[in-house]
Amino acid sequence: MPTNKPLVVITGKNGQLGRELADLAPEYADRFSFAFFGRDELDISDEQQLTKVFEELKPAFLINCGAYTAVDKAETEQEKALAINATGVGFMAQLCKQHDAKFIHISTDYVFNGQGTKPYEASDETDPVNYYGATKLAGEKIALQNNAESIIIRTSWVYSQYGNNFVKTMIRLMKERPEIRVVSDQVGSPTYAKDLAEAILHIVAGNPANKGGIYHFSNAGVISWFDFAVAIKELKQLNSNVSPIPTTAFPTPAKRPAYSVMGKDKIVAEFGVTLKDWKMSLQECLDKL
Numbered sequence: 515m516p517t518n519k520p521l522v523v524i525t526g527k528n529g530q531l532g533r534e535l536a537d538l539a540p541e542y543a544d545r546f547s548f549a550f551f552g553r554d555e556l557d558i559s560d561e562q563q564l565t566k567v568f569e570e571l572k573p574a575f576l577i578n579c580g581a582y583t584a585v586d587k588a589e590t591e592q593e594k595a596l597a598i599n600a601t602g603v604g605f606m607a608q609l610c611k612q613h614d615a616k617f618i619h620i621s622t623d624y625v626f627n628g629q630g631t632k633p634y635e636a637s638d639e640t641d642p643v644n645y646y647g648a649t650k651l652a653g654e655k656i657a658l659q660n661n662a663e664s665i666i667i668r669t670s671w672v673y674s675q676y677g678n679n680f681v682k683t684m685i686r687l688m689k690e691r692p693e694i695r696v697v698s699d700q701v702g703s704p705t706y707a708k709d710l711a712e713a714i715l716h717i718v719a720g721n722p723a724n725k726g727g728i729y730h731f732s733n734a735g736v737i738s739w740f741d742f743a744v745a746i747k748e749l750k751q752l753n754s755n756v757s758p759i760p761t762t763a764f765p766t767p768a769k770r771p772a773y774s775v776m777g778k779d780k781i782v783a784e785f786g787v788t789l790k791d792w793k794m795s796l797q798e799c800l801d802k803l
C-alpha cells in the first residue's frame with residue numbers, strides 16, 4: 515500500500531547497528547517507513563545498485579550501517595576495505611545530495627592516532643594508525659566533499675547482543691578458560707549499539723536540516739579494555755581470573771590507538787541526544803545474553 519511517510523533506508527542490516535535499528539524502527543513507525551538492506555540485497559560499493567534504490571524508493575534518509583569492519587584483515591584487503599568504506603560512501607553521499615535525502619554515516623575513533631591525553635573533539639587533527647582507520651577517514655572526507663549536509667557520527671568500541679564483539683568474546687573465553695589476559699593500556703569508551711541506534715533515530719526524528727558535519731557518540735565514561743573485561747566478569751558473575759597485560763604482549767596486524775576517548779558535547783548540544791553510562795548499558799546488554 516502506498517504511504518506518504520518519509521522513507522528511511524538502512525544499509526548493512528545484518529550488522530550490530532543495523533540489527534539494533536531494525537529492533538527500534540517499530541517505535542517510529544507512526545512517522546517513518548523503513549526499508550532495510552543487507553549486503554546481498556544492496557552492496558554499498560556498487561553505484562548502480564545504489565542508484566536503483568534511490569530512483570525506485572526515493573528515500574528521505576539514508577543511514578549507512580554497512581562497512582568493512584575487519585580491522586586486522588583490512589591491512590591486507592586494502593582495495594576491498596577502501597571500496598566499501600570510502601568509494602561507496604562517496605556514492606551514497608552524492609546520491610543523497612542529488613535526490614534531496616539526508617545522509618547519516620558512521621565513522622570511528624580510529625581516525626585518531628591515540629596519542630592524545632584529553633577527549634578528541636570532532637575538529638581535532640586526524641591521523642589514523644591503521645588502514646581501516648585510513649579508509650574510514652577517506653569515507654568521511656569524500657562524504658562531506660560530495661555532500662556537505664552529510665551527518666557523520668564517529669563512534670567507538672561498539673558491542674551489542676548481535677554479531678561479534680568484545681563483550682561476547684569475553685563471555686565465551688571466560689566460560690572456556692580459568693584465566694584470561696586483557697590489555698590495560700588502551701583506553702576509550704564503549705558504545706552499546708542499541709544506544710547509538712536510539713541516538714540516530716532521535717536525530718532523524720528531529721528533522722536535522724542544516725546540521726551536516728562530524729559528531730562523536732559513545733556511552734559516557736572512560737575505561738581500558740581490561741576494566742571492560744572485569745566489569746563483564748563481575749556483572750555476569752563468571753569465575754575466570756582476568757589479568758592486565760600491555761599492548762606489547764598482544765600484537766595484532768593492525769595497530770590500535772592507545773587513547774581514543776572522544777568529546778561528545780557537540781552531538782548533545784546540536785541534537786539533544788542522551789549519553790548513557792557505559793556500565794548501565796553494559797548491564798542492559800548482558801541481560802539479553
Ligand SMILES: NC(=O)c1ccc[n+]([C@@H]2O[C@H](COP(=O)([O-])OP(=O)(O)OC[C@H]3O[C@@H](n4cnc5c(N)ncnc54)[C@H](OP(=O)(O)O)[C@@H]3O)[C@@H](O)[C@H]2O)c1
Pocket residue numbers: 525526527528529530531532552553554556557558559578579580581582583598620621622623650668669670671672673677678707
Ligand atoms: N564495531 C566497532 O567496534 C566499531 C567501532 C567504531 C566504529 N564502528 C563503525 O560503526 C558502524 C557499524 O558497525 P557495526 O559494529 O554494526 O559493524 P558490523 O557488525 O561489522 O556490520 C557491518 C555490516 O556491513 C555489512 N557490509 C559489509 N560490506 C558491505 C557492502 N559492500 N555493502 C553492504 N553492506 C556491507 C556487513 O555485511 P555481512 O554481515 O554480510 O558481513 C555487516 O552486516 C560501521 O561504520 C563501523 O565502521 C564500529
